[in-house]
Amino acid sequence: MKNENLQNQNTQIINETLIYDALKAKRSDAGAVREILAKALELKGLDYNDIPVLANISSPDLLDELFRAARKVKEEIYGRRLVIFAPMYISNLCGNECLYCAFRARNKSIHRRALTQEEIANETRILIDQGHKRILLVAGEAYPKEGLDYILESIATVYATRHDKGEIRRINVNIAPLDADEFRRLKDCKIGTYQLFQETYHLETYKKMHVAGKKKDYFWRITAMDRALKAGIEDVGIGVLFGLFDWRFEILALMQHIRHLEKTWGIGPHTISVPRLEPALGSSIAEQPPQAVSDLDFRKIVAILRLAVPYTGIIMSTRETPEMRRETFALGVSQISAGSRTNPGGYGSEDEDSSQFSLGDHRPLDDVIRDVAQLGYVPSFCTGCYRLGRTGMDFMDMARPGDIRHHCDPNAASTFMEYLVDYASDATREVGERLIARFIDEMDERDARRTQALVARVVDGERDVYC
Ligand code: SAM
Numbered sequence: 001m002k003n004e005n006l007q008n009q010n011t012q013i014i015n016e017t018l019i020y021d022a023l024k025a026k027r028s029d030a031g032a033v034r035e036i037l038a039k040a041l042e043l044k045g046l047d048y049n050d051i052p053v054l055a056n057i058s059s060p061d062l063l064d065e066l067f068r069a070a071r072k073v074k075e076e077i078y079g080r081r082l083v084i085f086a087p088m089y090i091s092n093l094c095g096n097e098c099l100y101c102a103f104r105a106r107n108k109s110i111h112r113r114a115l116t117q118e119e120i121a122n123e124t125r126i127l128i129d130q131g132h133k134r135i136l137l138v139a140g141e142a143y144p145k146e147g148l149d150y151i152l153e154s155i156a157t158v159y160a161t162r163h164d165k166g167e168i169r170r171i172n173v174n175i176a177p178l179d180a181d182e183f184r185r186l187k188d189c190k191i192g193t194y195q196l197f198q199e200t201y202h203l204e205t206y207k208k209m210h211v212a213g214k215k216k217d218y219f220w221r222i223t224a225m226d227r228a229l230k231a232g233i234e235d236v237g238i239g240v241l242f243g244l245f246d247w248r249f250e251i252l253a254l255m256q257h258i259r260h261l262e263k264t265w266g267i268g269p270h271t272i273s274v275p276r277l278e279p280a281l282g283s284s285i286a287e288q289p290p291q292a293v294s295d296l297d298f299r300k301i302v303a304i305l306r307l308a309v310p311y312t313g314i315i316m317s318t319r320e321t322p323e324m325r326r327e328t329f330a331l332g333v334s335q336i337s338a339g340s341r342t343n344p345g346g347y348g349s350e351d352e353d354s355s356q357f358s359l360g361d362h363r364p365l366d367d368v369i370r371d372v373a374q375l376g377y378v379p380s381f382c383t384g385c386y387r388l389g390r391t392g393m394d395f396m397d398m399a400r401p402g403d404i405r406h407h408c409d410p411n412a413a414s415t416f417m418e419y420l421v422d423y424a425s426d427a428t429r430e431v432g433e434r435l436i437a438r439f440i441d442e443m444d445e446r447d448a449r450r451t452q453a454l455v456a457r458v459v460d461g462e463r464d465v466y467c
């Protein structure tokens with residue numbers, strides 16, 4: 001496709017001129033910032049033109065006010081919950097040449113493998129035995145000869161695997177864009193969220209970073225969520241790989257993408273991921289990000305997104321260090337991975353030479369859970385919403401007026417108790433049980449009653465209870 005064509009099609013979703021105009025025009029004086037923060041505290045999100053004002057804040061006092069506002073909004077909507085998941089890499093075969101990724105086709109420095117169904121069942125059992133209930137299935141874009149069937153079969157294998165006390169109850173998927181028929185087949189496998197990151201919304205940078213393979217096509221990628229939603233997948237997750245281009249541009253473009261989805265489909269993204277570029281074997285770009293995002297700016301990104309789209313989940317992976325993860329929980333992160341490996345078969349073996357990138361947080365799940373609980377956050381293994389059909393518009397209708405917490409809080413407590421009874425170390429169980437008691441104490445009477453009832457059923461031996 002000719003470049004101009006691509007540019008034209010892209011402007012239907014991303015308008016670069018508008019972004020540059022917005023970035024040029026904005027002042028960040030105290031009055032303007034405070035006005036925006038006051039509006040954001042009403043939980044109505046941010047206007048597009050508010051974002052550059054917040055992005056340009058440099059005064060420490062105003063930054064502090066921004067972070068405080070984000071904390072308030074996070075507490076108001078998500079309370080103390082933090083949803084936990086683990087990625088499962090099933091294949092690092094890839095036909096694309098994304099210059100920042102160890103899985104890129106021409107990289108000879110990693111071991112290549114696509115797990116067999118038996119190996120996938122084995123990885124699943126290991127994750128179940130750690131206490132996980134939700135996974136994110138990840139693959140490069142070159143499946144073994146069965147094509148998409150390989151992915152669909154792998155999903156079926158994970159769902160069918162039960163072990164000892166548990167099973168995986170929700171599979172989110174991060175795989176290359178599909179066409180509409182393929183998305184329909186993916187939906188039929190009962191996936192949770194379909195996740196795909198645009199990496200960079202900046203067309204020219206995108207072209208520089210994706211030099212061969214199907215992923216070269218920016219337009220095919222940016223329209224993936226439209227095809228997924230059209231195919232009936234209602235929970236979609238978007239994201240930016242921060243470090244490739246100016247983060248200010250990226251968050252404005254991300255907002256344009258969100259508004260496009262809301263306008264076209266009536267639903268925004270279920271989640272936003274905020275990966276930062278990490279070192280990857282065989283990638284000099286990953287070693288030295290072209291536009292590295294500082295820790296301070298990274299906190300700003302999380303805070304601004306929390307204010308801009310208060311009801312959208314923000315996902316933080318183990319790419320970040322425990323310290324950064326702790327800080328951003330308070331600013332707006334609502335889902336985290338824990339105990340992760342980014343190499344296929346990584347839970348059952350130590351073959352780090354097939355990893356996608358290096359991790360900042362290497363701690364096992366139980367350590368992360370104890371840490372999170374000690375900080376006062378309630379780890380949630382809940383998978384209730386999507387199993388009760390609370391997805392897409394239905395989810396948003398409950399989330400916007402804040403009603404969703406009357407389900408999420410009890411379910412967080414009951415699934416956390418399930419983890420504590422079945423999988424936690426003694427030290428974690430002690431911290432966790434105290435936290436659940438405090439959590440219930442602070443609820444209103446009706447929620448406290450519901451939560452106590454659910455938790456009691458778990459303690460009595462029932463499993464997978466939710467409302
Ligand atoms: N292959 C599919 C794709 O590219 O969309 C899906 C899986 S890919 C393994 C998942 C994500 O990993 C990519 O979208 C990219 O954002 C992220 N990633 C790749 N290289 C990375 C690196 N060096 N550091 C951090 N994240 C990286």
Ligand code: SF4
Pocket residue numbers: 094095096097098101102103104105139140141215
């Ligand atoms: Fe392949 Fe995805 Fe890595 Fe690109 S980011 S090389 S498509 S696995």
